[in-house]
Amino acid sequence: MKKRIAISLAAAVIAAAALIYLYFTGEGKGAGIPCLVYQFTGLYCSGCGASRALRSVLHLDFYQALRYNAFFTLMLPLMGGYFCALIYSYIRFGKDMISKKIPMKFVWILIAIAVIFGVIRNIPFFSFLAPVTL
Numbered sequence: 001m002k003k004r005i006a007i008s009l010a011a012a013v014i015a016a017a018a019l020i021y022l023y024f025t026g027e028g029k030g031a032g033i034p035c036l037v038y039q040f041t042g043l044y045c046s047g048c049g050a051s052r053a054l055r056s057v058l059h060l061d062f063y064q065a066l067r068y069n070a071f072f073t074l075m076l077p078l079m080g081g082y083f084c085a086l087i088y089s090y091i092r093f094g095k096d097m098i099s100k101k102i103p104m105k106f107v108w109i110l111i112a113i114a115v116i117f118g119v120i121r122n123i124p125f126f127s128f129l130a131p132v133t134l
């Protein structure tokens with residue numbers, strides 16, 4: 001039990017350090033992770049603008065976060081809840097008791113939405129879904 005708590009604590013500290021780093025990076029910048037899809041094709045993927053969106057959320061600027069990546073921003077509470085539940089499950093039971101309870105139909109629907117989001121944000125009519133540049 002103590003080992004699991006220590007590992008979970010270490011993971012939380014690493015995540016907190018990453019968020020603090022992201023919080024203090026420059027305006028309009030994310031974690032500086034280049035998108036290979038964008039670099040090779042010039043097209044936005046579903047994740048383009050995600051680190052900038054997360055940075056905006058950390059600054060409580062939710063409107064700007066939506067402008068960087070609406071899908072990622074709307075999924076953040078779900079992802080945060082999932083990872084908190086996952087850590088709790090690991091500490092309590094020593095294994096993942098959460099993922100098995102999530103219906104695969106739900107996961108496939110989320111994947112489909114992510115793919116559709118990645119496609120339509122490159123269509124001029126839906127250009128408002130493309131990550132804004134400052």
Ligand SMILES: [Zn+2]
Pocket residue numbers: 035036037038044045046047048049
């Ligand atoms: Zn991308």
